[in-house]
Amino acid sequence: MTKLKDKTILITGACAGIGKALLIQGLIQKAKSIIYLDKDLTQVHRLYHEFQPTHCELRGEVVDISNPNEVKEIAQQLAEEDIHIDILFNNAGVMIGKYFHEMQTEEIDLLMDVNAKGSMYVASALLPRMIERKQGHIVNITSIAGLVSCPQMSVYCASKWASTGWSESLRLEMEQLKTNIKVTTVQPGHVNTTMFTGFKSNFLTPTLTAEEVAKQIVKGVGKNKIFVRMPFMNRLSPFIKGILPVRWFDLLIGRGLGIYDSMANFEGNNPLKSKEEKVTN
Template identity: 35%
Template sequence: MISKVWFITGSSRGIGLEIAKAALTAGDRVVATARDRSSIPLPSDDRQLLMLDLDVTSPGQAETAAQAAVERFGQVDVLVNNAGYGQLGTFEEVAVEEIEAQFSTNVFGLFNVTRALLPVMRKQRRGRIFNLSSTAGIAGSPGASIYCASKFAVEGFSEALAAELEEFGIDVTIVEPGPFRTNFLDDRSVRHAAASIADYAQASARRKAAYDARNHSQGGDPANLASALLSLASSGDAPLRFAAGSPAVELVLKKAEGLLTEVTRFRELSVSTDWQ
């Protein structure tokens, strides 16, 4: 089997790190990136591995990293857009600057890296893109409106991108993890709104307590998710959306059922808006 070349953002910890480990173990080659490559806990002398500095919010760094990947390995077969963080807080409490920072990483950062690597994949006429969304990209949650908005943006972008790239043999899969046992709820990966509004204080405190209680005890195993993505990368029948973990599967099914119920209930009124 010919080894693949993986390009992974956010490789210093969590899901990104586990995907890099799994790909290396499978004999594939990996371009592992992080804001500071020295933070990636992988052996720097591994000839299958190239570690690069990459701040995804910088289009120039994305272009440089893509060029370095091709110079080293000659191709990129799988792109994993994993870098991101969660901005929590009710909408009114999250400052404009915090919203812009969230979209700069979770949305525009993903755009930057994808734009840098698409010419490589189009030239090859093959490729697989895994865009890390979340169950927050399927259903909105109170206290996470901005994070949800960023992941809903990833979902819509990815769905349209998949249709644009189909003719070039490039496939897109949106990965929707539920709660996974990573450091996502640590201060390095989640940010809470700097402002506080009294009317929201009690509900915000309850949500934060629930997040803190769940931290590092989530039911999802990042290593198992990495293994699943390796399987999907080799599949000719990978889905557009992949719900990761039991809670994610249940949430997606509930959302689909709710959409069907709602559109059916209001169908007569909906179609009445057609030109008569």
Template identity: 40%
Template sequence: MKQLRGKIVLVTGGASGIGKIMVRLLLERAAKVIIWDINELKIAETISEFSNKGTISGFTIDVSNVNQIKETALKVKEEIGAVDLLINNAGIVAGKYFHEHTTLDILKTMEINANAPMHITKEFLKEMLAQNSGHICNIASSGGLISNPKMSVYAASKWSVVGWSDSLRLEMEQLKKNIHVTTIMPYFINTGMFDGVRSRIPILNPEVAALTIIKAIEKNKRMVTIPGYIYRLIKLGQGLMSINVLDWFAGNVLGIYKTMEHFTGHKNNS
């Protein structure tokens, strides 16, 4: 099992939601944790709350801004050192029909959910390759596996993450590099980001989801859905059922296509 003691870990969106819980769990494992978040106040609150648990620092950053990513990554490397574990967790959602999305909705969702993990990883991968050691964990979504009304742009961004993340894993294996890549695909998590969602499949407890992610990293898992049966259920349905039958099964039996009907979310999804 991977030991996280003394490792430098960067968590994007680490000042709230499951990001914040993962920060605590990492500190409890004696990792040196760096938070990237757009909310300066929440960063300060999180550092104050967890400062007695270990080494923690934070940087205010808008991960949709590539220049800020480059500048802040350089600060991290100069002030703290090479990152051993990167957890790309920051994300947003606009839960509405596609024709209701504004141009900004589309741009921001893709910039934060899909593009930022690639740009951030690129900034820290060079050092990982040089030391032939590292781990990248990308928080995608079960929405990256199955279509869903009122999640079209969010699903597009998460399908992107799943495809890129696992391709990166294969590249590292092909190059025989000791750099692990873990792709996480959780169902809805009860953090406020998906307030209003109604689901027949149980909505995830954030503490349990965060712990599952950290354990997946420690075990060098490659692709993980939370709960575990989601991946098998979706892939089995997609492989064996016609589109009409799959739509009936996902929509009427599992109720997935109606989960977003009462979505409200919160103002600052991250």
């Protein structure tokens, strides 16, 4: 069983949402050390000064996980300091919601680079030392969008399908090689963060808070679960999708639950637009 107590954990995208909630869980459960990565220097400093724990070493590093060189650099720095990561929470992610024909090349690249490749870069940089020690737990926070597709989320879904497929394959590899490295894939539904402003939920797949998602993740990791899915309907999704013909599934999910119309009033927080505004302001 993987517990956070007395562990050194690393969290990507920890300055808001699920990542911040995971950091808080680490503090509550008395982790030995928490290292968090974010590409925004201001946010890294803000988070540190917000908590400043006495029982846990809190360390923020400015790293863009979509840049493999930056990821390798921080991994090398940790190795030189003889810091071993016990639990990796691959949480960083971005969202841009549009019909595919409206997506710009830069937006496609960003979604794939952060949501899919970024997690791979971080795991790749830390995994050799985990294997060497025969100890570690990699927690990849993907999305139910990595299982159930939705209009106006085509590239986001593609990035999450990629991340989910990689995470499951990584688990199988670690088991086949008998490394003792655990891999957990997390697939939450809609979470109440600025990334998904305007997204419409329904009574069977209600909006989740980052705090309850983080608690479920930590609980699942503590039990070495292969998958952690929430809310309850998401746990049934693989079974329902597996037994129903495609058109029946579309009818149930799209018309019955209205999930295919969830993005009709989506506003979100386009990270590329935010970047442009910072440059022009």
